[in-house]
Amino acid sequence: MNANVNTGAEAKTPPRPEAAVARGGSRRWMWLGALVAALALLGGTFTYFNTNAFAEDRLCHGWLSTDEARDVLGGSLGRLSARDDSPWWCTVERSGWFPGADEGRLTLRVQLEAEDFPFQRGLWKVSGDMHISAGAGPGAYDAWSGWTLLPDACTSELRAPAWAGGETPVIFGSVTEKTSPLAMARLLNSAAGTIAGSTLCGTQVEHETGGGDRVDTPSATARTDFGDVCGIPGFKLGKVSGPRGEEVQEQTSGTLNSTGTDWVCDLSFKNDGKNGPFTHLAVVQSPRLVAALKNRGFERTQCNGREVVFAHDDLSYPWDPKERAATGMPDVREMSELFATAAKKALGCAT
Known part of the structure; x- marks a missing residue:
């Protein structure tokens, strides 16, 4: 008798074990690749919306660095964006969707003030509760605002805008969230030095700055x-x-x-x-x-x-x-x- 009897159906050949392993490994690599891609997208999205890794490192007409702005606005999270409202006015905003990246706004403006600034009658802009620059570049700063004098060479350029008046050129800074007065001092002194050393003041001059670090702290009451x-x-x-x-x-x-x-x-x-x-x-x-x-x-x-x-x-x-x-x-x-x-x-x- 022939041992190879045809039963009416061909016998199925079982899959080879090594082939099954290969297909399983391929699927795992596909999942791993998809996970890596998703993480990369998430990381890139986080970086874009919460840092300035892909942005310029100077803001506000080049007056300040992103690090200086971040020090004033607080924290390392949040994306910074700057809007140049005029040649002498700028707004920096911090935004982000990650927890801890609270919104905040920094405004810088340069304008001419009265001749006796900051000692106008009944309206002093320097007081015992403010940090004061200890040097040739006068300035005063607190947790919400501050000012630093600019060189007199800036006066003629500032007379051009219709809103400008007075004789004393000053750069002002203010924030919507409480900040470090020392960070405000460093930023405004640095910005004043940048402006003074540029053509914004008509000619390049050496700014007599207090350095930002040479700041006296108020006493206790x-x-x-x-x-x-x-x-x-x-x-x-x-x-x-x-x-x-x-x-x-x-x-x-x-x-x-x-x-x-x-x-x-x-x-x-x-x-x-x-x-x-x-x-x-x-x-x-x-x-x-x-x-x-x-x-x-x-x-x-x-x-x-x-x-x-x-x-x-x-x-x-x-x-x-x-x-x-x-x-x-x-x-x-x-x-x-x-x-x-x-x-x-x-x-x-x-x-």
Whole structure:
């Protein structure tokens, strides 16, 4: 009998084991490739929307770097975009969809201010609660804004825009989210140096910058000692108290010495956050600010080879002469004399 009997159906040949393994391995590689591609797409999308890896490293007409803007806006996440609103105005925004990439906005503007900026009557832009540049390039900064003076060479170029007025060129910065005053100082000083060294100011000049790192930090608010007001030995006032008996407190920034740095002190009534300081005092030694005060009538003197101005202002506080007298404060003339006399002695100036 023939052993090869035809049963009516051909016998199926079982798959070879090595072929099945090959097909399974191929599928795994396909899945792995798809996963790698998806991760690459996700990573690229994250990088695009949350970093500036593919963007220019200078923003706002080239005034500042992305790192400087990010330091002010806070955090390493979020994509930065800049809008040049005018040749002297710029907005930087941070956006991103990853958690932690909160939105924020930085605005920079350059404009001409009044001749006596930042000591306009009733509108001082420097105070005891601000960080102050310690150097030839004056500036003041807090957690929300700041300013730095630009060289006088920028004045003629800034006169062209219709909105510009005044004589003092200044770069201002402001943010919508609280920031580091030191980061604001570094950014504005750096931007001022870039502007000064470019044709934006009509000619390239060397910017007398405070460097951004040479910044004095405000003191803590402290109760005033009426025998040494603002920490100045011999600066004495009679007993002063607020309209409802509030005690007087003070805060200073800068350094009161003979090295040419500026110093300011604010006097305020405790818990009077609505009205703010009732008196601002300043020892001004930076040449740019001394020149700005040439027409204000403040007492000035030659001290240790430089000109010093003793500035004083209380016009920002809402009181009339009778209310002022009721607090025990001396009148404006006497206050100025007491302050200048004590400050000159503290600096070692010839009297």
